[in-house]
Amino acid sequence: MRFLSLARTHARMAARQRAVWIVSLLLALLSITITVNPGLSFETDNPAALALTAQMLALLPPIAYAAAFTDLSAESERLGVSEVESSAPVHPVALTAARVAGALFVMTLPSAGVLLFCAGGQMLHGNAWAVLQSAVLFAGVVLPAALMAASLSAFAGALLPRAVARIAAIVAWFGVLFLTVFVPVSTEPGSLRLHIAADPLAQAFFGSTPLLDYPESAAASATPLEALALLVLKFTVAAALLAVAGAIARRRTYRRR
Amino acid sequence: MFISLDHLGKDFPKKPGALDDLTLDLPSGMIGLIGPNGAGKTTLMRILCGIVGPTRGRVLVDGRDIAEPRNRRALKKALGYLPQDIEPYPNLTPPEFLDYVGVLKGMDDKRERRRQADELVERVGLADVRRRRIGGFSGGMRRRVGIAQALMGDPRLLVVDEPTAGLDPEERMRFRTLIATLGGDRTVVLSTHILDDVAQTCPYVCVLRSGRLRYDGATAGLTGGAHGRTWLTPPLMAPPSGAVVVNAATTAQGTRYRIVSAAPPAGSEPVEPTLEDGYMALAADDRAGL
Numbered sequence: 001m002r003f004l005s006l007a008r009t010h011a012r013m014a015a016r017q018r019a020v021w022i023v024s025l026l027l028a029l030l031s032i033t034i035t036v037n038p039g040l041s042f043e044t045d046n047p048a049a050l051a052l053t054a055q056m057l058a059l060l061p062p063i064a065y066a067a068a069f070t071d072l073s074a075e076s077e078r079l080g081v082s083e084v085e086s087s088a089p090v091h092p093v094a095l096t097a098a099r100v101a102g103a104l105f106v107m108t109l110p111s112a113g114v115l116l117f118c119a120g121g122q123m124l125h126g127n128a129w130a131v132l133q134s135a136v137l138f139a140g141v142v143l144p145a146a147l148m149a150a151s152l153s154a155f156a157g158a159l160l161p162r163a164v165a166r167i168a169a170i171v172a173w174f175g176v177l178f179l180t181v182f183v184p185v186s187t188e189p190g191s192l193r194l195h196i197a198a199d200p201l202a203q204a205f206f207g208s209t210p211l212l213d214y215p216e217s218a219a220a221s222a223t224p225l226e227a228l229a230l231l232v233l234k235f236t237v238a239a240a241l242l243a244v245a246g247a248i249a250r251r252r253t254y255r256r257r
Numbered sequence: 258m259f260i261s262l263d264h265l266g267k268d269f270p271k272k273p274g275a276l277d278d279l280t281l282d283l284p285s286g287m288i289g290l291i292g293p294n295g296a297g298k299t300t301l302m303r304i305l306c307g308i309v310g311p312t313r314g315r316v317l318v319d320g321r322d323i324a325e326p327r328n329r330r331a332l333k334k335a336l337g338y339l340p341q342d343i344e345p346y347p348n349l350t351p352p353e354f355l356d357y358v359g360v361l362k363g364m365d366d367k368r369e370r371r372r373q374a375d376e377l378v379e380r381v382g383l384a385d386v387r388r389r390r391i392g393g394f395s396g397g398m399r400r401r402v403g404i405a406q407a408l409m410g411d412p413r414l415l416v417v418d419e420p421t422a423g424l425d426p427e428e429r430m431r432f433r434t435l436i437a438t439l440g441g442d443r444t445v446v447l448s449t450h451i452l453d454d455v456a457q458t459c460p461y462v463c464v465l466r467s468g469r470l471r472y473d474g475a476t477a478g479l480t481g482g483a484h485g486r487t488w489l490t491p492p493l494m495a496p497p498s499g500a501v502v503v504n505a506a507t508t509a510q511g512t513r514y515r516i517v518s519a520a521p522p523a524g525s526e527p528v529e530p531t532l533e534d535g536y537m538a539l540a541a542d543d544r545a546g547l
Contacts, residue, residue, distance in 0.1 A: 005360040005367075013348040016390075075346075083340035084406060087306040088361035089333040095361075 002090070003098050010102030020068040020107065024061045028110035031056035032118065042121025047133050051206035053118050054137035055199050057111040059177060062149030065107055066169040069150040070157030072099065073245040077252065096246060100150065108146050112138055133206070140201040140227075144234040149173050151241035158248040200227040258285055258335070258413050258444045259319055260305065266313035267300050267468075275300050277468040279314070287440035289455030289476065290448040291536060292465035298448045299341060301465065302416050305446065306338045318414075334363055337412030341419045341448075343403045347392030351378050351402050354391060355409050362410040370409075377405040380435065382428075396423045404432060408439075415445040421454060433458055456480075456532040464539060472539055476532060483517050483530035483538035490514045491524040501541045503534055517541055 015021065032040060034056045041049035073096075076082040085095055119127075119134035127133070153169040160168055181199075200222035202208035222230070260283040267276040276297045290298050303309045304316060307329045321328040345354045355374035364370045378387050381401040386394070391402055400423050407415060420436065421429040429451075437458045439445055447459060455462055455476065462479055464472040472479055487503075492511030496502050500518035515528065517538045530538075 001365060002360055002363070006357070009349070009353065009357040009360070012353065013346055016348040079346065080340050080343035081346060083303075083308065084338060084343065084358060085361060086308040087333060087336055087338040088358075089330045089363050090361050 003094060003101075006090070006095065006098035007102035007105065010099045011106045012102075014068075014103040014106040017068065020064055021110075024064040024068075024107055025110040027060040027064055028057060028114045031060050031111075032114055040118075040121075042118040043125065045122050045125040045127035045130075047122075047127060047130070047206050048202075048208050050115070050118055050122060050127075050130060050133055051137055051141070051199070051202035051208045054115060054134075054141040055202055055208070057114060057142045058145035058199065059181065061108075061111050062145050062173055063170060065104075065146055065149040066153045066173040067166045068107065069103065069153035070162055070165040070169060072103065072150060072154035073158045073242065073249040074154075074162075074252075077249045082250070092246070096242060100147070100242065104143070104146055104150060107150075108138075108142065111142050111146070115142065136205070137202070140205075140231055141199050144231060144238070147238040148176065148234055151238040151245070152176070154245040155241045155248075158245040158252070200230045203227065259283075260414070260444065261317040261320075262314065263317060264314040265301075265304070265311050265316065267297070267304065267309070268312045274468050276304070276311070279468075279470050281463065281470060281473050283444065283446070283463075284461055285444045286461065287437065287445045287447060287459040289459035289462040290446055290465065291450070291452065291455060291462060292471075293540075295467075296465040297468040298465055299418055300468075302338075302418055302446065302448060305414075306336060306416055307333055332414070334410075335413040337407040337410065337415045339403050339407035339415075339417040339420055341422070343406075344399055345391045345402045345406065348390060350390055351383050351387055351405065354402060355406055358406040358409045362412075364410055373409060373411070374405075377408055380408075381405045382431065397425060397428055400424055401428070401432075404435075413443045415439060415443060417445070418448045419450065420447065421449065421451060429454075452532045452536055462532075464536065466540075466543060471543065479539065480530050480532050480535040482542075483534035485527070486517050486519055486538055487528050487530040487534045488516050488518060488521040488525035489528050490516060490522050493522065497522045501537045503537050 032042075032053060034052075041053040076085060086092070115134040115138050116131070119130035122130035149169075152172045153165070156165040156169040156172060159165070198208035203222045204224040204227035262279045262281045262283075265276055265279040266274070269275050279301070290301070292298055300309070304311050307323055310324065316323045318328065318332050321331070323329045323332050346357075349357065352371070352374040355377055356370050359370035359373065364373075378384055381404055383398065383401055383405070386398070391399060394402070400420075404417075404420060407417060417436070421432055424432060433454055436445060436447065440458065447455065449455060459476055461474070462472070462476045463470060464479065490497060490513055492508050492513055494511050496505070496514055497516060497518065500514070500516035500521065502514050502516055504515035506513045515534075516525070517534055
């Protein structure tokens with residue numbers, strides 16, 4: 001109960017950052033328009049199309065989260081509110097979790113809305129499981145990406161001045177994408193093309209294939225176990241980044257003590 | 258609430274002996290905590306609030322060692338803390354921030370939290386701006402929100418660090434009155450450089466210097482330390498050597514100095530000491546190695 005009340009306050013604060021909210025909404029809307037097959041994902045009953053939309057939502061709106069969450073660990077330290085929070089009978093891990101949950105809840109609302117809208121469209125076209133599928137895709141594809149971008153942002157924000165941290169976090173997010181999603185494929189001499197790998201969870205449970213399908217990359221396909229292991233790894237890395245960001249923020253001297 | 262410090266010490270990597278062997282029993286009521294910058298006041302208050310632990314020694318609250326997580330948690334439930342530097346979250350309104358602090362303190366009854374938040378907003382004079390976000394407030398208004406948050410949950414132990422810094426004279430007096438009314442049935446530890454605030458509100462005072470306890474006892478006792486040593490000099494061209502100058506007033510004939518000295522210049526008049534004089538007398542004794 002207390003966790004929800006704390007998360008609600010942090011959600012309220014995040015909701016009042018209108019600029020970030022609007023950018024993440026625009027990026028979420030942009031994600032709908034990216035398709036492989038003719039027609040948008042809400043115009044078919046194909047779960048793979050829904051999975052593709054989820055993957056786009058895991059690529060584009062996190063750019064906004066990377067820019068927005070630089071204050072996640074540092075703000076309370078910089079403002080001095082952390083002293084009040086530390087003097088309260090709340091476990092710091094619970095407080096951090098509430099802070100992240102509240103902020104992420106608000107920031108990922110546009111993505112959730114877009115997925116739900118597409119699922120509604122798919123239901124009308126005969127995919128009876130679309131809403132459930134969209135919930136799984138949100139929890140397994142969109143949320144981990146949002147959490148990863150937010151934790152990278154918090155980490156950069158704890159280390160660097162805010163403006164620099166925003167740029168660094170966006171660059172780091174693209175770095176993550178180029179390491180995990182965009183795979184360079186050699187074609188003719190002197191040219192390079194990028195193939196976009198499908199999310200392992202989308203591959204394992206929704207039969208997704210890479211966006212640009214090259215024979216050598218199509219062979220790689222994640223098993224459900226691998227997909228779940230990767231999901232756990234993502235959450236673990238994000239939690240570790242948040243923990244380190246919190247520790248750095250506490251040690252940095254923002255104010256006189 | 259009865260607080261007892263038992264050979265308390267705190268070392269920091271760059272400052273060993275930030276607190277050094279403090280043994281002290283704090284009575285309930287208003288307690289003034291004074292000392293120069295770097296004396297260890299904030300460190301002591303952070304230890305009292307369970308934010309950092311001591312390197313040596315113990316803090317006992319009602320006989321229970323707060324090193325025990327269960328006791329520390331119980332202490333934190335009964336605690337209100339106003340840090341020296343606090344700017345409440347700028348995206349919240351005062352009642353929203355107070356509600357958040359209420360949740361942090363474990364107040365589960367939403368209606369009670371709202372009632373207290375509204376009452377405190379009124380009490381610190383922010384009722385007119387209760388719907389405005391704190392980000393648009395002046396420094397003094399933000400300080401008042403800080404004061405109100407410390408009072409959320411009706412704490413039995415209130416620890417306030419420089420509460421009146423940044424407040425205008427009217428606000429300062431209003432806050433002083435508010436704090437004084439709280440001291441009746443709880444323990445209030447008030448750290449400040451404004452000795453007049455301590456003189457007006459605290460019957461008990463502790464003086465820290467370089468992490469060590471230099472005085473603890475009745476405020477009148479500290480003031481009394483300057484009795485017979487406080488003087489007002491005749492107009493002089495320069496401050497008298499060897500005396501601690503507390504104050505100076507320029508006149509047409511020269512400057513009249515209020516000094517603490519065992520050997521005042523000829524023509525000096527004895528005056529009734531204040532807490533400032535007592536504090537300066539103690540500082541002079543420290544420097545003289547007494």
